[in-house]
Amino acid sequence: MSHLNITNQNFLSIEQLTDRYLSQTGRTEGQSDKAEISFQDVLKQKSLEKTSPEQELRFSKHASGRLNERGIELSDGQFKRLEDGVRRAGQKGIKDSLVIVDDLAFIVNVPNNTVVTAMDSTQITENVFTNINGAVIM
Numbered sequence: 007m008s009h010l011n012i013t014n015q016n017f018l019s020i021e022q023l024t025d026r027y028l029s030q031t032g033r034t035e036g037q038s039d040k041a042e043i044s045f046q047d048v049l050k051q052k053s054l055e056k057t058s059p060e061q062e063l064r065f066s067k068h069a070s071g072r073l074n075e076r077g078i079e080l081s082d083g084q085f086k087r088l089e090d091g092v093r094r095a096g097q098k099g100i101k102d103s104l105v106i107v108d109d110l111a112f113i114v115n116v117p118n119n120t121v122v123t124a125m126d127s128t129q130i131t132e133n134v135f136t137n138i139n140g141a142v143i144m
Contacts, residue, residue, distance in 0.1 A: 061119050063089050069112075069121040078126055084108060091142040092116060100140030107144045111135070 063085075065073065072078070080088065084107050091105035096116045105112045109127040113135065114120065135141075 063092060063119055063121065065121045065124075069123050072124050076124070076126060076129060078110060078124055080107075080110070084110065087144040088112060088121075091144045092119065095140055095142050098140060100138075100142075102138045102140075104135050104138045104141040105144065106141070113138060 073080075087107045088105055091107065092103070092114050095103035095105065095114065100116055102122075103114050103116055105114055110124065111126075111130055112124050113122045115122055
């Protein structure tokens with residue numbers, strides 16, 4: 007069996023690529039003698055980044071409008087509890103969550119860290135919430 011060795015136009019053969027990138031030491035060309043980082047270390051770091059509050063909780067234009075028209079004002083304590091509820095929902099893998107803080111209900115898109123809509127107990131007439139896959143009561 008013959009091996010294809012393309013030498014024109016700066017193409018490398020499979021053997022040349024194997025020698026260059028898969029040497030016996032397992033290092034690729036250009037890699038330094040820095041301490042190697044395991045996959046588990048990278049996974050832990052990425053997991054911490056997801057659970058840490060990288061981005062501040064946002065309110066969609068719709069949610070902001072609902073807060074204004076319904077006269078809903080959050081205290082600092084309520085806002086902190088809402089953020090904590092969103093964080094907990096994310097830890098449980100919830101994508102679209104109902105977060106209840108006192109007599110206020112918020113539908114939150116957890117991956118985007120965005121409140122989609124908000125209501126107080128006077129607007130919750132049927133006690134039915136759709137398009138959520140989890141709830142957090144704070």
